Amino acid sequence: MLTLYHWEPNANSGKPMLALMEKGVKFDSHYLDLLNFDQHSPDYLKINPNGTIPALVHDDLMLTESTAIMEYVDAAFPGPSLTPEDPVERWRMRWWMRFFDQYFAPSLSMIGWQVFVGPSVRDRDPELLKAAIERIPLKERRIAWSKAIYNTFSPEELAESRRRVAVGTLCLEEALSERPWIAGPTYSLGDINGFNLGYALPLAQPLLCNDEKTPHIMKWLRAIYARPAAKATWTMGRTQMAQRITFLES
Amino acid sequence: MLELYHGEPNIFSLKPLVVLQEKGLDYTGHYVGPLDFDALPAAVKAVMEVRHNPEGDGPVLVHRDVAMTESFFIALYLDDAFADVPLRPRDASGRWRVLMWGRFVNEVLAPSVTTLGCHKHLAPLLKTRNRDEIAQRIEAMPTEERREAWRAALDDTYSADLIADSRRKIGLAIKKVEDALAAGDWLAGPAYSLVDIDVFALLAPVPALAPDLLDGTTAPRTSAWLARVRERPAVVAALAKSRTGAPQESFVPGPEHSRWG
Numbered sequence: 001m002l003t004l005y006h007w008e009p010n011a012n013s014g015k016p017m018l019a020l021m022e023k024g025v026k027f028d029s030h031y032l033d034l035l036n037f038d039q040h041s042p043d044y045l046k047i048n049p050n051g052t053i054p055a056l057v058h059d060d061l062m063l064t065e066s067t068a069i070m071e072y073v074d075a076a077f078p079g080p081s082l083t084p085e086d087p088v089e090r091w092r093m094r095w096w097m098r099f100f101d102q103y104f105a106p107s108l109s110m111i112g113w114q115v116f117v118g119p120s121v122r123d124r125d126p127e128l129l130k131a132a133i134e135r136i137p138l139k140e141r142r143i144a145w146s147k148a149i150y151n152t153f154s155p156e157e158l159a160e161s162r163r164r165v166a167v168g169t170l171c172l173e174e175a176l177s178e179r180p181w182i183a184g185p186t187y188s189l190g191d192i193n194g195f196n197l198g199y200a201l202p203l204a205q206p207l208l209c210n211d212e213k214t215p216h217i218m219k220w221l222r223a224i225y226a227r228p229a230a231k232a233t234w235t236m237g238r239t240q241m242a243q244r245i246t247f248l249e250s
Numbered sequence: 251m252l253e254l255y256h257g258e259p260n261i262f263s264l265k266p267l268v269v270l271q272e273k274g275l276d277y278t279g280h281y282v283g284p285l286d287f288d289a290l291p292a293a294v295k296a297v298m299e300v301r302h303n304p305e306g307d308g309p310v311l312v313h314r315d316v317a318m319t320e321s322f323f324i325a326l327y328l329d330d331a332f333a334d335v336p337l338r339p340r341d342a343s344g345r346w347r348v349l350m351w352g353r354f355v356n357e358v359l360a361p362s363v364t365t366l367g368c369h370k371h372l373a374p375l376l377k378t379r380n381r382d383e384i385a386q387r388i389e390a391m392p393t394e395e396r397r398e399a400w401r402a403a404l405d406d407t408y409s410a411d412l413i414a415d416s417r418r419k420i421g422l423a424i425k426k427v428e429d430a431l432a433a434g435d436w437l438a439g440p441a442y443s444l445v446d447i448d449v450f451a452l453l454a455p456v457p458a459l460a461p462d463l464l465d466g467t468t469a470p471r472t473s474a475w476l477a478r479v480r481e482r483p484a485v486v487a488a489l490a491k492s493r494t495g496a497p498q499e500s501f502v503p504g505p506e507h508s509r510w511g
Contacts (some may be wrong), residue, residue: 061343068349076342087330088316094323095299102304102357106510144510157509163394171298 003028005047006054007039008242009233011109012066013054014196017236019070019189021229023079029236035120040135051137067097070189082189093183093190096175100190100197104168107161108197112204114158116241118148169201169208169217176216180223187224195224199245222248252277253312255290258500259491261364262308262321264451267491269328269444271484273335281493282307284372284502285379287387293317301392304356306399307502321451322352325444337444347438351445357508359423359452362416364504365408366459372501373406399503415507417460424469427453431471435478442482450479455498 004020004027006013020027032038032053040051048055048064056063058076063069074082084090121129129149136142147153172194175182182190199221201209211218224230225248234245254270254277256263270277282289290310294300294317300310303319311318311327318324329337338348376384381404388400402408427449430437438445453476456464466473479485489497 063346065350065353068346068353071349072342072346075345087327088314088318090330091316091318091323091327092299094326095318095320098304098320098323098356099302102505102508103302106508110510140508160509167393171302174298 001028001057001059002026003030003057004054005030005032005039005044005057007032007034008237008239009196010200010237010241011105011112011196014233015066015193016054016056016069016073018192018196018229018233019073019082021233022082022192022227023073023077025073025077025079031236031238035117037132037135040132040137045137049137051135051141067101067189067193070192074189082187082192084183084186084188086184089184089186089188093188096182096190097193099168099171100193103164104172105197107164107168108201108204110153110161111158111165113144113148114151114153118151122149122151165205166208169205169214172198173214173217176220181220191220191224195221195230199225199248203244203247225249251313253280254278255280255282255294255310255312256491257282257284257307257309257502258494258497259488260455260497260500261360261367261451261504262305264454264488264497265321265447266309266311266324266328267488268447268451268484269325269337271487272337272447272482273328273332275328275332279491281491283493284375284500285384287390295392304505305360306396306504308504322356322444322448325447326352329444337442337447339439339441339443344439348443348445351438352448354423354426355448355452356505358419359449360504361507362419362423363452363456363459364501365412365416365507366420367455367499367501368403368503369406369408369413370459370501371499372403372503373408376404377406395506396503399506403503412507417463420456420460421463423449423453424456424464424472427472427475428469431475435475437475442479446475446479450476450485454480458498 004016006017006029009017032044034053038044039053045051047057048062050064052064054066054069056069063072084093133142133145133149136145179185181187182194202218209217225245234242237243252275254266256267256279259267294310294312297317299319300317305320308319308321309324311324318327339345384404388397388404391397391400427437434440436442436446437449453464453472462468464472494500
């Protein structure tokens with residue numbers, strides 16, 4: 001039995017979705033609506049007590065952390081390998097996944113939560129929202145949701161996030177100007193990770209990321225979206241957020 | 251040829267030193283003291299993964315003309331490239347557990363232990379030096395994140411809240427280690443592994459930094475495990491690379507505490 005609990009093909013949820021699709025592994029998809037707080041519902045907390053998505057249930061094993069789930073998927077199932085054979089490329093794949101997960105993504109995500117997630121849920125019944133926040137198991141996630149809903153981001157932390165997104169974009173452009181894929185000559189989990197983080201970067205940050213300033217990023221995004229597995233993954237989206245991706249066809 | 255640029259055998263530098271010893275690999279070591287700001291060759295310093303090293307001034311492994319940073323990933327690299335003496339489970343779920351520990355150490359334990367260590371050891375050390383000269387060195391560092399981290403040490407601006415939160419996170423880590431050791435002698439399964447090396451490197455200085463959090467009474471299994479790891483010949487050999495005689499007092503700023511969720 002293989003069940004993936006996920007939201008839209010976006011950020012963390014999209015990583016194991018695309019990895020499973022690339023390998024051609026069949027899985028049961030269980031969609032959780034992040035904006036409806038499905039991930040903090042009692043039924044889901046029985047599966048993943050931390051209330052985070054995505055989670056992968058493989059027989060009696062419950063796996064969390066999207067990047068580690070991808071490495072598990074690649075090691076546990078047949079299909080094309082998404083981890084380079086060369087140990088140096090493997091090191092580079094992991095280094096970049098950490099850069100994406102711990103430097104680039106938190107800053108991009110803070111901006112995304114401020115401009116999209118917060119406004120999407122803010123107008124609901126205040127009592128319901130308060131109860132929804134109180135149900136969140138992890139302290140860090142409670143703080144994040146509370147900031148998004150009540151829009152209590154400080155100007156300093158938003159400015160710092162914007163600065164970091166600019167730095168991350170330049171680093172990524174530099175890396176992709178030296179090699180076709182993030183780890184080297186082969187497409188890997190690192191590209192899947194980076195694509196989920198950055199596919200909408202040209203829309204969200206048009207002044208930073210575009211055909212003139214970051215041609216290598218643009219070429220890389222289009223090359224990944226041209227893969228059948230990516231097309232199949234993004235058709236699993238249910239909102240306009242996922243549908244935006246078609247701009248990469250141009 | 252393998253070359254390792256490393257500091258005192260503590261925290262990040264200790265990990266590759268132990269792995270190299272466990273695997274019996276020949277390498278050339280380059281010792282970098284905590285305030286040797288210009289120790290790396292220009293060609294190494296120019297590499298993006300060195301400039302943006304999340305561990306800042308952590309170790310750099312040079313192999314096959316590639317400069318690699320991030321001590322846990324260096325350890326995985328050595329285990330991939332020199333697989334004769336395996337230091338990881340072979341099955342997918344065992345390897346997932348190794349990665350989960352690595353992420354936890356990186357995100358929770360590493361920023362917290364280095365915060366306490368820099369407050370207690372690096373900040374006083376910097377006060378004994380010429381402040382203007384150190385400040386100039388800091389301004390020449392390649393990223394704003396590193397400059398911020400060093401400025402905090404230079405001015406010792408670690409707030410009471412940050413210290414308290416660091417202690418809370420170290421407490422969580424010790425609880426996790428106590429729980430894991432209830433099932434056996436080692437952290438990631440029946441055999442000693444990279445996880446034991448990774449966690450040991452971060453927890454070894456804690457009994458001195460926060461004695462109330464980690465001693466034989468508050469965390470008996472963790473204390474016994476620390477002693478078990480410390481007895482391994484490879485760990486003894488790695489710790490013998492110390493030039494100060496007190497490796498567990500040697501700190502440079504580590505990775506950042508999470509800014510968001």
